[in-house]
Amino acid sequence: MVRFAIGAGLAIVFCVVVGGCARDDQHAAPQTFTVADLNVSILPACSPVPVGDSLLNVTLKTSSGDPISDAHISSVATTPMTGITTAPRPGTSLGNGRYIVVIHAPISGFYNVRLTIQRAGKRDGFVDYSVWPR
Numbered sequence: 398m399v400r401f402a403i404g405a406g407l408a409i410v411f412c413v414v415v416g417g418c419a420r421d422d423q424h425a426a427p428q429t430f431t432v433a434d435l436n437v438s439i440l441p442a443c444s445p446v447p448v449g450d451s452l453l454n455v456t457l458k459t460s461s462g463d464p465i466s467d468a469h470i471s472s473v474a475t476t477p478m479t480g481i482t483t484a485p486r487p488g489t490s491l492g493n494g495r496y497i498v499v500i501h502a503p504i505s506g507f508y509n510v511r512l513t514i515q516r517a518g519k520r521d522g523f524v525d526y527s528v529w530p531r
Contacts, residue, residue, distance in 0.1 A: 453498045467516065
């Protein structure tokens, strides 16, 4: 029952946050990064990324291609122009190495997004990603 409630809650959040969102680049490839023994792929749910809350689709795999589903991911967005830094936002595991991460961009402009990836027994990994909400 708890799993259903969590799934239903995520579906509602997804519809509210992404409602009316469209991708201009339907066949865009995710950006990929290598952090220690991780391969990290990031693809925004919307293109262009909207002002306010937006979702990033993140995939974590080992260097041999195995999915990593036991990580904890959080995001912090900073705009160098104004110095605005958002509070950390936790990501949600969807299983099979897939995660949804919410980023918050309160105003239009360039943002540096830092994803922190934590795994038991491993050093924290960091991925710096850039977005320009409009």
